[in-house]
Amino acid sequence: MSERRLADLLAMWRIRAFEEKVRDLRAEGPIVGSVHLCVGQEAIPVGACEVLEPQDALFATYRGHGWALARGVPAEPLFAELMGRASGVNGGRGGSAYFTAAEYGFHGENSIVGAGAPIACGAALAGRYDGSGRVAVSVFGDGAMNQGAVHEAMNFAAAFSLPVVFVCENNRYSELTPIADMVRSPRLADRAAAYGMPGHRIDGNDAEAVRFHVRDALEVAREGGGPTLLECMTERLVGHYIGDAETYRQPGELERIRRREPIARLRAGLLADGVPEREIDAVERRARAEMDAAAEAARQSPPADPATAMEHLYA
Amino acid sequence: MREMTYGEAVNAALHRLMEELPETLVYGEDVGVPGGVFGVTRGLRKQYGERAFDTPISESAILGSAVGAAMFGRRPIVEIMWADFSLVALDQIVNQAANVRYVSGGRLTAPLTIRTQQGNAPGACAQHSQCLEALFLHVPGLRVCMPSTPQDAYDLLVTAVHCDDPVLVIENRTLYFGRKEPVETGGPVRPMGGARTRRAGSDVTIVTWGAMTERVLEAAEALAGDGIEAEVLETPWLNPFDTGAVLASAGRTGRLAVVHEANVTGGFGAEVVARVAGAGVPLLAPPIRIGTPDVRMPAAPALAQSLVPDAARITGDVRGLVKG
Numbered sequence: 001m002s003e004r005r006l007a008d009l010l011a012m013w014r015i016r017a018f019e020e021k022v023r024d025l026r027a028e029g030p031i032v033g034s035v036h037l038c039v040g041q042e043a044i045p046v047g048a049c050e051v052l053e054p055q056d057a058l059f060a061t062y063r064g065h066g067w068a069l070a071r072g073v074p075a076e077p078l079f080a081e082l083m084g085r086a087s088g089v090n091g092g093r094g095g096s097a098y099f100t101a102a103e104y105g106f107h108g109e110n111s112i113v114g115a116g117a118p119i120a121c122g123a124a125l126a127g128r129y130d131g132s133g134r135v136a137v138s139v140f141g142d143g144a145m146n147q148g149a150v151h152e153a154m155n156f157a158a159a160f161s162l163p164v165v166f167v168c169e170n171n172r173y174s175e176l177t178p179i180a181d182m183v184r185s186p187r188l189a190d191r192a193a194a195y196g197m198p199g200h201r202i203d204g205n206d207a208e209a210v211r212f213h214v215r216d217a218l219e220v221a222r223e224g225g226g227p228t229l230l231e232c233m234t235e236r237l238v239g240h241y242i243g244d245a246e247t248y249r250q251p252g253e254l255e256r257i258r259r260r261e262p263i264a265r266l267r268a269g270l271l272a273d274g275v276p277e278r279e280i281d282a283v284e285r286r287a288r289a290e291m292d293a294a295a296e297a298a299r300q301s302p303p304a305d306p307a308t309a310m311e312h313l314y315a
Numbered sequence: 316m317r318e319m320t321y322g323e324a325v326n327a328a329l330h331r332l333m334e335e336l337p338e339t340l341v342y343g344e345d346v347g348v349p350g351g352v353f354g355v356t357r358g359l360r361k362q363y364g365e366r367a368f369d370t371p372i373s374e375s376a377i378l379g380s381a382v383g384a385a386m387f388g389r390r391p392i393v394e395i396m397w398a399d400f401s402l403v404a405l406d407q408i409v410n411q412a413a414n415v416r417y418v419s420g421g422r423l424t425a426p427l428t429i430r431t432q433q434g435n436a437p438g439a440c441a442q443h444s445q446c447l448e449a450l451f452l453h454v455p456g457l458r459v460c461m462p463s464t465p466q467d468a469y470d471l472l473v474t475a476v477h478c479d480d481p482v483l484v485i486e487n488r489t490l491y492f493g494r495k496e497p498v499e500t501g502g503p504v505r506p507m508g509g510a511r512t513r514r515a516g517s518d519v520t521i522v523t524w525g526a527m528t529e530r531v532l533e534a535a536e537a538l539a540g541d542g543i544e545a546e547v548l549e550t551p552w553l554n555p556f557d558t559g560a561v562l563a564s565a566g567r568t569g570r571l572a573v574v575h576e577a578n579v580t581g582g583f584g585a586e587v588v589a590r591v592a593g594a595g596v597p598l599l600a601p602p603i604r605i606g607t608p609d610v611r612m613p614a615a616p617a618l619a620q621s622l623v624p625d626a627a628r629i630t631g632d633v634r635g636l637v638k639g
Contacts (some may be wrong), residue, residue: 057383057386057387059383090418090420091420093418093419094419098414098418100418100422102419102422103422107386108418108419108423110411111410112406115406115407115410115411117379118375118378118379118380118382118383119379119382119383119386119407120383121376121380122380122381122385122386122387122389122391123383123384123386125340125380125389126383126384126386126387126388126389127387129340129389130387130388130389148375149375149376149379152373153375153376153379155371155376156370156371156373156376159371311420311421312416312417312420313416313417313455313456314416314458314480315426315478315479315480
């Protein structure tokens with residue numbers, strides 16, 4: 001049991017160490033532009049990706065670095081992408097908000113809120129004809145629940161019983177605005193009923209809970225039972241983007257979030273179960289060492305060649 | 316060679332494509348069981364079952380799912396019933412489909428075909444009359460074509476679906492039920508691009524596409540009565556666009572008119588004129604653009620017809636260009 005939880009801890013620390021390294025590199029300069037970190041939300045990709053099959057499709061959002069890592073994309077080409085290097089996962093064409101690595105079963109982040117949901121329906125639809133047994137997972141935030149494309153996708157998937165798992169990462173803020181102020185009914189999972197699909201609100205800061213529910217939803221989808229909506233409750237430990245002044249936070253909010261964030265929680269649980277502290281701390285050190293090395297290797301790699309900027313526009 | 320209307324030619328192309336490319340899917344609003352509001356997708360559901368189906372009235376879901384299915388080995392042919400309706404889901408065309416190949420460096424592709432129809436027809440309202448090709452032509456990564464003859468309706472759709480990029484095939488409902496012409500079916504897949512010299516002439520080059528082609532030919536006929544020989548160049552492929560053919564013809568005739576149904580400002584005619592000017596083709600007179608004025612489209616046929624270019628207006632404007 002603690003074996004599994006130590007593995008979860010490592011997977012979450014890999015994401016957090018990656019994101020913190022990104023933050024540092026953004027401050028130092030090799031990374032420029034708009035970056036959305038998922039610090040505090042690591043349990044969701046870690047729990048979900050572990051039960052995905054290689055043939056499954058995964059569509060994330062611009063807060064998707066953790067999903068790419070959890071899906072198995074190595075850190076170095078991700079850092080390289082962020083730094084505009086030729087060896088970047090998209091060769092420097094995607095950037096922070098548009099990682100795609102189909103060869104790892106990661107079918108892309110997306111900068112457009114909610115746009116991945118209809119695309120995921122298409123990946124699921126293709127599975128109906130190719131016999132792959134593919135399930136498509138569409139990840140988006142609470143804000144995307146108010147996008148027309150997401151409503152359309154949920155109905156489309158439900159109407160055709162498509163194998164889609166809709167994963168809503170409810171971090172309580174739609175960018176800089178509390179989701180609670182933007183909906184009449186704050187339980188977003190309840191919307192599933194109106195589309196005729198199961199919907200569950202789950203603890204998104206517990207990788208085990210996420211894994212349990214995603215595994216179930218995948219099974220239902222693979223058996224022809226259609227889509228599921230999972231509302232994973234979580235919180236960001238950071239701003240919406242790097243540089244966000246976070247003026248919308250309530251007094252004491254960040255302290256409360258830190259007490260229940262997934263890594264701190266898992267650490268406390270492992271300690272309570274008698275796992276030695278040095279073993280737990282070694283996990284963090286290992287993750288940070290990996291990310292430091294990956295970032296450094298990426299930084300040393302050659303930049304994308306401007307001579308290639310016009311390539312791959314058409315077949 | 317079977318005699319077919321434009322609409323029948325589209326239907327024949329769809330049947331051929333469903334037959335020869337098992338990865339094709341045809342779907343959209345009312346295209347399956349009802350066979351399409353213009354009857355263009357008739358028989359596909361019967362023949363190919365689950366590969367031709369109806370959808371909710373959800374353009375984002377239709378287009379987005381086409382992007383996703385195309386990424387995963389399908390070749391979706393989706394219908395947007397009226398081009399005006401594409402606007403409710405432009406994101407999936409512009410931000411999604413057009414980016415897939417480029418951003419992934421070619422590791423993911425989106426070989427989907429979007430069939431739609433546009434333009435004014437008697438009684439159509441402002442939201443069912445627009446000509447939007449310039450919007451899509453402004454988007455790198457999208458291929459765009461606008462057939463006007465039954466043969467091109469067949470050929471261009473076949474080419475579009477075989478193409479591994481997102482292609483918009485913009486049809487025209489005023490042409491669906493037009494005259495029957497012999498259409499060669501089952502021929503090889505033709506390459507994209509190219510212009511059609513619909514009439515040879517030496518005094519003026521008229522470049523046109525879509526439903527205006529017929530009106531331009533009518534105008535050329537009237538101009539010939541005045542001793543003006545117009546060369547009519549139809550460019551059913553707008554991306555890729557055969558700039559070379561236009562430059563060569565304008566170079567020969569020394570005069571250029573571009574005619575499209577879309578309104579003039581920001582229309583693709585401006586691009587054609589700019590390319591000719593930029594290439595330094597010596598012209599005897601400033602080039603002209605003929606299109607709908609910059610206005611919304613009224614429903615009353617008498618009002619609409621006063622705005623959309625007709626043969627008489629094209630004749631008059633081109634006569635003015637030639638006679639100075």
